[in-house]
Amino acid sequence: MxxxxxxxxxxxxxxxxxxxxxxxxxxxxxxxxxxxxxxxxxxxxxxxxxxxxxxxxxxxxxxxxxxxxxxxxxxxxxxxxxxxxTPQTFDPRTVTRTLTLCSTDLEQIVILPKLLKILRREAPGVRLAVKKLELDQLSTSLLTGEVDLVISNPDFAPPSYPSLSLYPEHYACVASKANKTVRKQMTVEQIAQIPQVVVSPSRGDFSGAANSWFEQQGHPRNVVLSVPTFSAAKACIAESDICGFIPARLLPDARLRVIELDADVPGFEVIAVWHNRSSQDPLHQWLREQLLAVATTP
Known part of the structure; x- marks a missing residue:
């Protein structure tokens, strides 16, 4: 004392x-x-x-x-x-703050437009700064307050931080509609032989989310390209002979065709992650509620 x-x-x-x-x-x-x-x-x-x-x-x-x-x-x-x-009564219409979110382009395309619509209607004084997903900096960014909320795959999130499950997602194997080397239905072995693209948000590596799945099937895949966003992956697939695995919520795409495989491709969960100090913050709590609402709305 x-x-x-x-x-x-x-x-x-x-x-x-x-x-x-x-x-x-x-x-x-x-x-x-x-x-x-x-x-x-x-x-x-x-x-x-x-x-x-x-x-x-x-x-x-x-x-x-x-x-x-x-x-x-x-x-x-x-x-x-x-x-x-902090006063106990919370009204989002009276709040003037800036919050920083960190995510891949998947969430920026799927969730952000719906969330923004709610913010403009119910919390017009709240500004959002959206940053790309920097995997190796997530824990530090949340600790220092540089980032308020991360939307990510649990495999990338700091395990000791609180989180909220938003929605389950699954991948679809796609190729260009102009690609004559693929068919509507193919085996994992056949797809493994086709050059592929993986999405690595900030590390630029070639491992990809489905690598271990291919290896479990006994058919390591041929990855020739690593890009930081799903948007870039789709654009590259559309203009080349490569294929890739794209989250289903980013489809359909008029440039691409979905290939049915003889085995179920594993999916993943999308979660929101934050630092403990924000758990009781009224604005943070309200924002998490809105995120869950838009993520579960078709």
């Missing part, structure tokens, strides 16, 4: 901002105080916590390992205080 009496909310806000911005001048501007005031509070924190916390550099400051270890605790405390002071 003695240590608790030596720390106030201002110091926690400064610590949180410095861990994100790593620059005293920017933090001072954000909080509406002088740079000297930031330095004074940082000095008190160093004395209280018995650690340097930040090392000055020519470009700003670098947090010590101990300071970095404090970030999730400080964010949790600040989020709890915000929740404590």
């Amino acid at each position: 003695k240590l608790l009496s030596r720390i106030d909310i201002r110091q926690l806000r400064i610590l949180s901002s410095l861990l994100q911005e790593r620059n005293l001048s920017r933090v001072a501007d954000q909080l509406g105080v002088t740079q000297q005031a930031v330095s004074d509070q940082l000095k008190k924190l160093r004395e209280t916590l018995d650690d340097r916390l930040f090392i000055r550099t020519s470009n700003g400051v670098i947090p010590t390992p101990y300071a970095e270890s404090l970030q999730p605790k400080v964010e949790h405390i600040l989020a709890a205080l915000e929740d404590l002071l």
Whole structure:
């Protein structure tokens, strides 16, 4: 309790901002105080916590390992205080905020237009910033608040974060309508021999979601192209002799033909993922409800 009496909310806000911005001048501007005031509070924190916390550099400051270890605790405390002071009555029509979503183009095509329609009608003051799916940065982006919500496949999502199942999806094997090497019905072995495209949102690898399924059938597939979006995959399939597996909600497509296979292609689940600190946020809760509603509407 003695240590608790030596720390106030201002110091926690400064610590949180410095861990994100790593620059005293920017933090001072954000909080509406002088740079000297930031330095004074940082000095008190160093004395209280018995650690340097930040090392000055020519470009700003670098947090010590101990300071970095404090970030999730400080964010949790600040989020709890915000929740404590947030009014219980929530009306989306009165909210003015910007939320950042991260997803593949599948969700941007299937879910985003319907969600936007609801937002424009019921929460006109809410702005959405939609970013592409950066698989290797998801956990960090959610932790730092750079991203508020991720819509993704569970295989890509941070397992320790809360999530909401939106809808099940399945793949369809497609080729160009002009492709004379394919038929309406084919075997897995035959399809495995045709050059294929896979969608890798940010890694650019050639593994693809159906690779293990092909290997289980005993027919490793011939992947010749990796693209970051399903839209690009469909465009490339339409103009070449390759085939690929496209989520059913992105079909039909006048340029493509669906190939029936002699085995069921595995599907996947689409989920929404967020950081714990947003679980009780009224706007976040409301947005998740709208996402579930539009995802389950035909």
